[in-house]
Amino acid sequence: MNESSQNIVSARNPLAATVFYIINVLLFPVTLLGYVIWVGKILLAGRSSGVSGTAQGPLSVRWFEHNLGARQDEPANRLMLVLPGISPLGVWLAAGPMLLAHRLTGYVPKAFRYPFEGVVPPQYEASARVAFFDTAVDRYLADIAQFVILGAGFDTRAFRLPKDARVKSFEVDMPKTQATKREMLKKAGIDATGVTFVAADFEKDDWLTRLVDAGFDPGKPAFFLWEGVIMYLDREAVLATLRKIASTVKGSAVAFDYFTTEPLESRALYWRYARATTNAAGEPLKFGIDSAPPLCGRLAELLVSCGLSLAEQRTLGQETEGKRAWGGFAVAIVK
Ligand SMILES: C[S@@+](CC[C@H](N)C(=O)[O-])C[C@H]1O[C@@H](n2cnc3c(N)ncnc32)[C@H](O)[C@@H]1O
Numbered sequence: 001m002n003e004s005s006q007n008i009v010s011a012r013n014p015l016a017a018t019v020f021y022i023i024n025v026l027l028f029p030v031t032l033l034g035y036v037i038w039v040g041k042i043l044l045a046g047r048s049s050g051v052s053g054t055a056q057g058p059l060s061v062r063w064f065e066h067n068l069g070a071r072q073d074e075p076a077n078r079l080m081l082v083l084p085g086i087s088p089l090g091v092w093l094a095a096g097p098m099l100l101a102h103r104l105t106g107y108v109p110k111a112f113r114y115p116f117e118g119v120v121p122p123q124y125e126a127s128a129r130v131a132f133f134d135t136a137v138d139r140y141l142a143d144i145a146q147f148v149i150l151g152a153g154f155d156t157r158a159f160r161l162p163k164d165a166r167v168k169s170f171e172v173d174m175p176k177t178q179a180t181k182r183e184m185l186k187k188a189g190i191d192a193t194g195v196t197f198v199a200a201d202f203e204k205d206d207w208l209t210r211l212v213d214a215g216f217d218p219g220k221p222a223f224f225l226w227e228g229v230i231m232y233l234d235r236e237a238v239l240a241t242l243r244k245i246a247s248t249v250k251g252s253a254v255a256f257d258y259f260t261t262e263p264l265e266s267r268a269l270y271w272r273y274a275r276a277t278t279n280a281a282g283e284p285l286k287f288g289i290d291s292a293p294p295l296c297g298r299l300a301e302l303l304v305s306c307g308l309s310l311a312e313q314r315t316l317g318q319e320t321e322g323k324r325a326w327g328g329f330a331v332a333i334v335k
Contacts, residue, residue, distance in 0.1 A: 013107065020107035027097035034093025038086070045085030050176035053281035055153030056083065058228055061112070061126045062156065064095065068102050070114040071130065075156035078188040083154070084180060120316050122263070122270055122326060126228065129257050132314065132329045133157075133227050136255040140331075141167050144251070146222035148172065148211065150241070151202070151229030154181060158195045168196070170216060172207050175199040202229075203237040208244040221251035221334075231259045232283050239306055245334065246307030252334040253311065258299070260291035262317070262326040271326075291324040299330060308332040 024031070042053065062076040081088045102108065110117065111124050115131030137157055141147055145167050149155055152171035161167055171178065178199050185192045198214045200207035212218055224245055230238050245254045263271045264285055278285050290298045300310040312331040319325050 013105075016105040016107040020101040020105045020109070023101035023104065024097050027100070031094055031097050034090050034096065037090030038094050039090075041087040041090060042085050049084065049180075050174075051084065051180045052153055052174065052177040052283065054228070054232065054278060054283050055177060056086070058126045058130075059083075059154040059156075060091075062130065063091075064098075064112050065114055065127070065130065067095065067099055068108050068112050070108055070112050071134075073156055073160065075159040075188075075190050076154075078190060079154055079156060079181075079184060082184050082187045084184070122274070122316075125257070125316065125327065128316075129227060129329055132257075133225060133255055136253075136312075136331055137223070137225065140223040140253050140255075141165075144221045144223045144253070146170070146216060146220055148216070148222050148224045150207075150224055150226040151232075152181070153177060153228070155225075155227065156190075157225070159185075159190055159192065161194075165194075168215070168217075169194060170196045170198055170211060170214065172198045172200050172211065174201055202233055202241050207241070208247070218248060221249050221253075224252070224254040226254055226256035228257060230256055231263070231285050231287055232278075234286050238287050242303065242306035242308060242332075245332075248334060250334055253331055254308070254333075255329075255331045257327065257329045259285065259288045259327045260295060260317075260325055261288035262291045262324050264288045266326075289328075291326070293319045293324065295319060295325045295328060299328065303332045307334075309335050 042056065059076055059080055062071070062073045063080040065071040066073045066077045080086065081091065098109070111127055116124060116128035120128040137147070141161070147158065147167050147169045149158060149169070149171045152173045158169040158171060161169065173181070178197055182192065182197060196214050198207065198210050200210050216222070242254070245252065263274060275285055289295070289302060292298065295315050296310070296313050299313060303310050309332060310330060311333045314329045315325045316328050317324070317326040
């Protein structure tokens, strides 16, 4: 048995799981103290910095996956600990017991398995989507030479492409979040020379014109990655962005995740909490696709109205009588 198949076995082994959870329960006070320091420092750094608070969520998922040996992402590993408002002590205390338990048992908790397995609960959406988007990046960048990450936050995919990649990469984000990322990439010693940064607000600016001004070739197809962003935008900005993507040449594609109207309206405790925390971060949930079933049809209609065709779709949540899906992952193409 080779090392990777041994890892896969221990990742699911019931004895390894039992020891893993016993260690975590015994060391729970350490984890709790770490989270209090970690989250407390982020809240103290507060909204005043103008840097996206929600961007840290997906980065920490990739950091955990890297440190649990599930998905290699050295740039995410380095970026995480230099971000302003992050307490490395808090992060290591919070993560330490889990990482120690993993070292001793080889067990990887379900939340950080790569690819994510089984039904996706809302709290694991960020973990589950990583593999969906990694697969889309690999598939589309095999033929497309322009890669545009919209609302890039602290995504590190552009820095994980092979050094000899013929792909030209761009990142678009709000000015303050992007400026902080550029500073922190330097601090973390990550070479960002292959990436062109374009600051723009989807709700106010013509990001496509700025992209072209920065060297994007509108005559060549592009792969747009729009991960974890559209739920924070108003409807006009979502539609305008999709139309701009549709105005690029045939063969371009966009991968994105979305919420339905359920998370915006549901009275369930989880969604109330999610709305309260994103409101507190100054990034309220604003956009959801009509959840009336079938979701796939609603999404396809919306995309067609913007000039795009649905190519791939994964519905999140159940669509049964009385139940509505809460979100999805999708890829749309320019035909
Ligand atoms: C949850 S983060 C996701 C970041 C990244 N895509 C990832 O998966 O790691 C949301 C990102 O969208 C960006 N964003 C939100 N509203 C925006 C807007 N109006 N214009 C540009 N970017 C925006 C935020 O700055 C943040 O970087």
